[in-house]
């Protein structure tokens with residue numbers, strides 16, 4: 009029976025391989041500059057992986073390249089002198105990544121030869137390109153080549169390496185016999201013409217950057233393991249004598265490769281059938297938004313593979329629903345998902361690898377106890393899938409400009425979650441139990457919380473910054489994710505949904521399978537909007553200026569008909585007159601509204617800050633302010649006093665760090681303040697009582 | 704039947720002396736007012752003219768967080784104020800406990816504020832000493848709970864799913880609460896003996912130890928039963944609280960009444976504890 013199964017699988021593999029080659033080659037006929045052929049075996053007894061790798065690298069530049077630089081990421085967990093360890097120590101996080109005996113990660117190349125058989129290891133040495141210089145870091149290996157690589161020339165290297173899976177690394181890790189394997193193989197940096205290698209060492213806050221490549225990876229594990237990996241499984245061979253199984257995965261045009269293995273995975277497959285997910289009306293609606301024809305935005309079917317921990321088996325449908333929503337809206341808005349599979353991994357327990365993206369595969373993460381009003385794990389599924397678009401297909405340098413994927417993707421995640429689910433409650437837990445069971449929290453949209461938290465780091469760092477140059481991890485995260493997303497949401501409100509939708513789609517389509525930079529994004533924004541919005545990026549992406557416009561005071565006072573005092577006119581005393589012409593009814597009210605700019609940041613040329621004032625008789629007045637000075641004042645003479653005043657009533661400026669000072673109404677938010685004050689009061693009463701009964 | 708002979712009379716004496724709960728409630732209100740006043744000022748200064756809009760562009764709660772973020776410099780001195788206030792409260796509560804125990808244990812049925820204060824000052828010193836004595840007992844029980852949690856830690860540490868982690872952390876909390884109630888029982892009994900038998904703190908400890916060596920489990924059982932009733936009623940309070948919407952003035956008033964009723968209820972339960980413990984001791988001491 010076993011034999012029969014093998015031969016049938018072989019046949020299946022051959023058919024799949026043929027199918028794969030025939031379909032994908034037609035999609036991407038051109039060659040990638042990098043090709044990997046890797047055979048890897050997982051040895052669970054020692055938590056080691058042993059592998060051989062054939063790396064083909066082509067010089068696509070006009071430079072003569074004397075060396076090749078390889079990332080050896082797992083050496084970040086080798087000792088306490090690595091850059092990751094040093095940066096963790098600075099942040100008081102060292103314990104989390106501290107090297108326990110025999111549990112730190114490392115990677116060692118045991119052999120590296122050219123096809124001619126020349127040994128390159130003697131010419132290899134570790135380098136640390138980033139500042140502050142850390143000569144002890146071993147995450148970048150520079151290998152001198154026997155002779156410089158000419159333009160167009162290809163070099164093939166045969167490597168053998170072994171690596172210890174870190175027990176508590178960043179993103180990769182193992183716990184018992186559950187493994188998540190990422191950043192695990194020697195991988196060249198990106199060679200930039202005229203500039204040399206862009207190959208940064210591994211930092212606490214940095215993610216990655218690599219060239220698009222074609223991968224063929226054979227993964228051997230003990231038979232009991234369920235495996236998932238980037239790309240498509242095209243073959244499976246069982247070695248019954250050894251109790252092992254080898255899976256072959258292939259994928260073209262991706263820039264990283266990750267895999268996971270655990271005996272506690274359930275593997276579930278579903279098909280994303282575009283015809284069932286999107287109605288003709290929805291196609292029409294999005295086509296109208298983008299000024300395209302519905303045929304131009306048609307989506308393909310995608311095979312969805314879920315590897316979920318058995319303990320979460322009751323959440324299978326919740327996972328797929330979120331993934332289908334993500335495939336649908338990212339696809340409709342930004343363009344079709346270009347690969348045939350997407351693998352969603354609920355990462356093995358305690359491997360510290362959740363919430364992370366890889367091309368065609370992502371790690372989500374959930375909990376056994378969920379609250380139905382909290383969008384978890386939905387938020388993380390949508391976000392990590394979304395990285396296939398921002399990072400995967402449009403592949404920015406995450407070391408240097410992390411906002412380009414994290415910020416754009418946080419913005420996109422919020423939009424997808426909002427249309428697919430609406431607002432969600434904030435996930436607060438105590439001892440693993442949702443607090444939502446006890447206390448009612450308001451449901452919020454991502455943009456509402458993003459803008460709130462990003463205001464705490466505005467003055468620390470600009471959004472566009474090298475990831476290791478941020479003040480700390482919190483500033484990195486809040487600037488790159490939430491602040492960037494808030495700025496993009498502001499841009500959308502400033503330009504309108506249609507223009508913004510076109511900007512995002514243009515940026516995605518133009519830079520598919522490329523490495524765009526912040527300038528490229530700005531260029532697309534200016535081109536599609538037809539405006540020069542350089543100021544917007546200067547104020548909100550490249551600066552640390554706080555943006556806070558406010559209504560600082562509102563005064564309405566009754567005017568009397570008689571005005572006392574003497575009024576001179578050409579030397580003669582004249583009778584005092586009412587300030588308005590007769591015929592209008594008295595009393596009149598003079599309303600003075602003072603606006604201020606508390607922050608350093610300002611709105612740009614040609615843009616106006618709007619003020620909407622409503623009076624008690626229902627009349628509405630609008631005023632505009634260019635917002636350049638520190639303050640301005642508007643006066644209104646009206647039959648009734650002011651009822652409400654709103655600065656930016658269209659709610660464009662989400663970047664405003666304090667929206668609480670943007671409005672005025674005499675009565676205030678009514679019951680809200682006494683309710684809140686009493687809430688605090690009751691809390692303090694209970695705390696006092698608890699303290700009193702403790703002793 | 705222990706419930707009939709101790710719990711009912713204990714509850715009855717708490718009902719008879721209900722005025723005590725009101726005294727304590729008023730004092731707590733004053734302390735809480737002092738604690739909340741600066742926060743209230745901050746909220747009013749920043750949000751009392753806020754226009755939320757229909758529907759609100761941003762939920763009010765987020766505006767609240769926003770002004771807290773914008774006024775971070777307010778919180779450092781405010782936390783110091785709270786720290787001082789809470790330290791003072793600890794001392795004040797020793798006085799109030801002395802007054803409460805004194806009036807609960809006395810056979811006089813009539814409650815006056817002056818008697819309440821008189822008992823507070825009469826027993827303050829012994830209650831203060833008993834608190835000092837209780838601290839090492841509390842630490843001992845805390846360490847015991849950590850020690851007993853050891854197998855739970857091993858179980859959770861080895862697990863391959865999240866369930867043992869959640870279950871063990873909640874069991875650990877439960878274990879701590881159970882041990883804390885046991886330590887609290889000793890503490891209460893020492894104080895009852897101080898008043899009832901007019902003993903010094905150390906002698907009261909000896910007497911309490913001696914008494915509990917015979918009666919611990921039945922008394923603790925009663926303690927836990929009352930504790931359970933307290934928890935159940937608290938959940939009902941919270942549940943009703945969730946149903947009330949404070950959007951309108953009526954709802955707000957209802958919410959305030961309910962919340963303050965809960966505080967009085969907590970104080971009342973405290974009196975029930977003292978009532979039945981006192982009754983139990985009275986009936987079973989030799």
Ligand SMILES: [Zn+2]
Nearest residue numbers: 391395414417
């Ligand atoms: Zn992300």
